[in-house]
Amino acid sequence: MHIFIYDKTPEGLLTVVFDAYSRKIFPDLLLGEGEPLPLFHDEIYTVVTDEDKANRVWNALEKKLSKVALSMITVSWLSELPEIGLLLFRYIRKNIDAPCAVEMNFGDPDVLELSKIWKKVGQEKHRVQQFLRFQKAADGTYFAAMEPLYNVLPLNIAFLKDRFADQQWLVYDLKREYGYYYDLHEVIEVRFPEKEPHLLSGLLSEDIMDKDEILFQQLWKQYFKSIAVKERINPKLQRQFMPVRFWKYLTEKQG
Amino acid sequence: MNESVLEKLKILAESARYDVSCSSSGTSRPNREGTIGSAAGWGICHSFAEDGRCISLLKVMLTNSCMYDCAYCINRRSNDIPRATLAVSELVDLTIEFYRRNYIEGLFLSSGIVRSPDYTMERLVRIVKDLRTVHRFNGYIHMKSIPGAGRELVQEAGLYADRLSVNIEIPKEESLKMLAPEKDFQSVFAPMRYIRDGVLQSAEERKRFRHAPRFAPAGQSTQMIIGATPETDNDILRVSSALYKRPTMKRVYYSGFVPVNGYDNRLPALKQPPLVRENRLYQADWLLRFYQFKVEEIVDDSYPLLDLEVDPKLAWALRHPECFPVDINRADYEMILRVPGIGVKSAKLIVASRRYGRLSAEQLKKIGVVMKKARYFITCNELPMLTVNELKPENVRRLLTQKKNRKQDDRQLILLFREQEQE
Numbered sequence: 001m002h003i004f005i006y007d008k009t010p011e012g013l014l015t016v017v018f019d020a021y022s023r024k025i026f027p028d029l030l031l032g033e034g035e036p037l038p039l040f041h042d043e044i045y046t047v048v049t050d051e052d053k054a055n056r057v058w059n060a061l062e063k064k065l066s067k068v069a070l071s072m073i074t075v076s077w078l079s080e081l082p083e084i085g086l087l088l089f090r091y092i093r094k095n096i097d098a099p100c101a102v103e104m105n106f107g108d109p110d111v112l113e114l115s116k117i118w119k120k121v122g123q124e125k126h127r128v129q130q131f132l133r134f135q136k137a138a139d140g141t142y143f144a145a146m147e148p149l150y151n152v153l154p155l156n157i158a159f160l161k162d163r164f165a166d167q168q169w170l171v172y173d174l175k176r177e178y179g180y181y182y183d184l185h186e187v188i189e190v191r192f193p194e195k196e197p198h199l200l201s202g203l204l205s206e207d208i209m210d211k212d213e214i215l216f217q218q219l220w221k222q223y224f225k226s227i228a229v230k231e232r233i234n235p236k237l238q239r240q241f242m243p244v245r246f247w248k249y250l251t252e253k254q255g
Numbered sequence: 256m257n258e259s260v261l262e263k264l265k266i267l268a269e270s271a272r273y274d275v276s277c278s279s280s281g282t283s284r285p286n287r288e289g290t291i292g293s294a295a296g297w298g299i300c301h302s303f304a305e306d307g308r309c310i311s312l313l314k315v316m317l318t319n320s321c322m323y324d325c326a327y328c329i330n331r332r333s334n335d336i337p338r339a340t341l342a343v344s345e346l347v348d349l350t351i352e353f354y355r356r357n358y359i360e361g362l363f364l365s366s367g368i369v370r371s372p373d374y375t376m377e378r379l380v381r382i383v384k385d386l387r388t389v390h391r392f393n394g395y396i397h398m399k400s401i402p403g404a405g406r407e408l409v410q411e412a413g414l415y416a417d418r419l420s421v422n423i424e425i426p427k428e429e430s431l432k433m434l435a436p437e438k439d440f441q442s443v444f445a446p447m448r449y450i451r452d453g454v455l456q457s458a459e460e461r462k463r464f465r466h467a468p469r470f471a472p473a474g475q476s477t478q479m480i481i482g483a484t485p486e487t488d489n490d491i492l493r494v495s496s497a498l499y500k501r502p503t504m505k506r507v508y509y510s511g512f513v514p515v516n517g518y519d520n521r522l523p524a525l526k527q528p529p530l531v532r533e534n535r536l537y538q539a540d541w542l543l544r545f546y547q548f549k550v551e552e553i554v555d556d557s558y559p560l561l562d563l564e565v566d567p568k569l570a571w572a573l574r575h576p577e578c579f580p581v582d583i584n585r586a587d588y589e590m591i592l593r594v595p596g597i598g599v600k601s602a603k604l605i606v607a608s609r610r611y612g613r614l615s616a617e618q619l620k621k622i623g624v625v626m627k628k629a630r631y632f633i634t635c636n637e638l639p640m641l642t643v644n645e646l647k648p649e650n651v652r653r654l655l656t657q658k659k660n661r662k663q664d665d666r667q668l669i670l671l672f673r674e675q676e677q678e
């Protein structure tokens with residue numbers, strides 16, 4: 001068994017591809033630095049991430065693969081699943097080796113598996129668009145926090161910037177402890193060394209809210225209650241479309 | 256804006272909630288400098304109410320006072336219910352403030368009829384115009400066109416709204432006249448025609464002047480109430496099919512009758528809205544729009560009611576064993592689409608993948624085919640031949656419906672709104 005160790009960055013993965021082809025040895029297992037090794041293995045090779053090698057691999061892929069297949073690679077990377085590195089490696093390798101790209105061959109288990117992950121990440125991205133809730137702070141900034149299953153905030157920046165172009169906002173990933181701030185001109189990535197209470201709870205406390213915030217929250221909760229048809233109450237269906245894991249930060253689901 | 260709006264919003268949302276549509280799809284419009292918002296094209300459900308239905312728009316009436324007396328409607332004039340009217344500024348504030356918090360995609364505005372159809376329509380038009388031109392709201396707007404409203408007002412509404420709708424409510428005119436004495440088909444179909452003319456005319460103009468104004472870019476929709484009158488599924492689906500043949504009709508919604516006015520004995524006393532039937536109608540509608548079925552393949556005079564036990568596609572397959580089995584590795588896309596257990600997505604995957612080699616049952620399963628159903632209707636690489644022809648349709652039906660005998664709440668079978676937004 002051949003093991004490659006890399007730094008778990010996208011560039012690192014592309015360097016893995018480059019090195020594997022130049023050494024003509026292909027990994028059976030990809031590990032991050034410091035991850036436990038299996039008992040039996042032939043060889044361990046440590047990859048040194050190299051911008052230039054990574055670019056060469058990516059350029060080659062851009063020539064061979066469609067836009068959809070390329071997005072499948074970049075988007076499913078954000079799943080952060082432990083097996084994603086090796087799966088992507090195999091997918092890339094199959095595409096390089098085949099005379100024409102195998103990206104649409106869903107009969108191939110790796111292609112199918114990857115397309116499933118790609119879809120799941122896409123769905124989580126969409127759920128951010130659905131279930132993100134802004135609360136207006138006294139300084140005029142709109143604040144929203146979430147804990148998406150996958151690292152999908154970056155996929156939503158373009159959408160948020162377009163839609164909420166004329167308001168300042170901060171969206172924050174509580175699980176990964178970073179977010180994006182928009183100041184009416186550009187979006188920047190932000191991290192906070194000191195955690196204010198709302199960066200832990202995801203909710204603004206009343207003393208730092210805009211004066212009308214409570215009223216609009218009440219109005220929305222009232223609307224949410226009134227719009228349901230009593231004769232059709234169906235909590236199971238509601239949960240199917242709006243999984244409970246999102247409720248914690250949904251305005252309409254706050255006490 | 257103050258606390259009194261809370262009570263009004265409660266009344267007016269409760270009055271608006273029986274309108275099923277909440278879709279925000281059909282318009283893709285990026286933000287423009289100086290405006291608020293965008294339209295996403297594919298529609299976004301921002302929440303799901305306790306009844307499991309999508310909340311995409313702020314669905315509210317301008318007023319729930321009404322001079323008409325439609326028997327099936329909670330807002331009819333003879334009902335003694337609280338009435339309210341929103342001020343224009345309140346409606347604008349609610350829309351924009353909800354929008355800024357990502358609660359909604361936009362507004363779905365309707366109204367009870369006050370004074371006259373035209374008078375009411377004019378008030379609605381003024382609001383959507385204000386939202387667009389004064390407040391620069393660039394999100395989604397769905398406006399109900401008032402039955403009986405004149406051409407000019409409908410023409411103007413289409414300049415500001417993304418979608419317009421006029422509800423048929425009752426599929427046959429004699430039933431409509433019995434339950435809604437102030438309405439007739441003319442009052443419904445005339446505004447529908449104005450909307451269609453507006454959309455087509457604007458499309459024509461935009462070919463010549465790229466900057467000619469867009470007219471209701473998301474087209475129109477309508478709704479029929481199910482189970483309030485004796486019409487069969489055949490009657491209902493014929494109306495839908497005829498409507499879909501006309502340009503601009505994007506969606507027909509089916510609303511299982513909720514007996515809001517129990518005292519009116521022109522209406523049936525239902526214990527529960529007919530939810531399973533409603534679901535079957537949505538499935539049949541789906542077959543009309545995406546599966547290339549003709550309405551007479553789904554229902555006809557000798558088969559006027561949809562099968563409540565199995566979905567309409569399976570019902571069709573069981574009536575037509577001679578069309579099966581379908582060879583997955585050879586058959587046309589259209590025929591693969593007809594196999595129970597294979598949806599649009601898996602049919603496309605099958606056609607894309609089989610170019611690389613013959614597909615096996617195992618691969619079909621992984622692709623997302625519901626083999627439990629499909630196995631009786633297909634052949635592929637290695638599947639043993641035990642299809643609907645050897646087993647006989649009645650036995651396949653029994654095999655596929657057995658599980659449902661376990662006590663199960665029918666409502667939980669309903670999956671209809673999952674794909675609702677993807678028009």
Ligand code: SF4
Nearest residue numbers: 321323325328331367
């Ligand atoms: S006109 Fe509309 S609001 Fe008025 S009673 Fe009839 S259905 Fe209800």
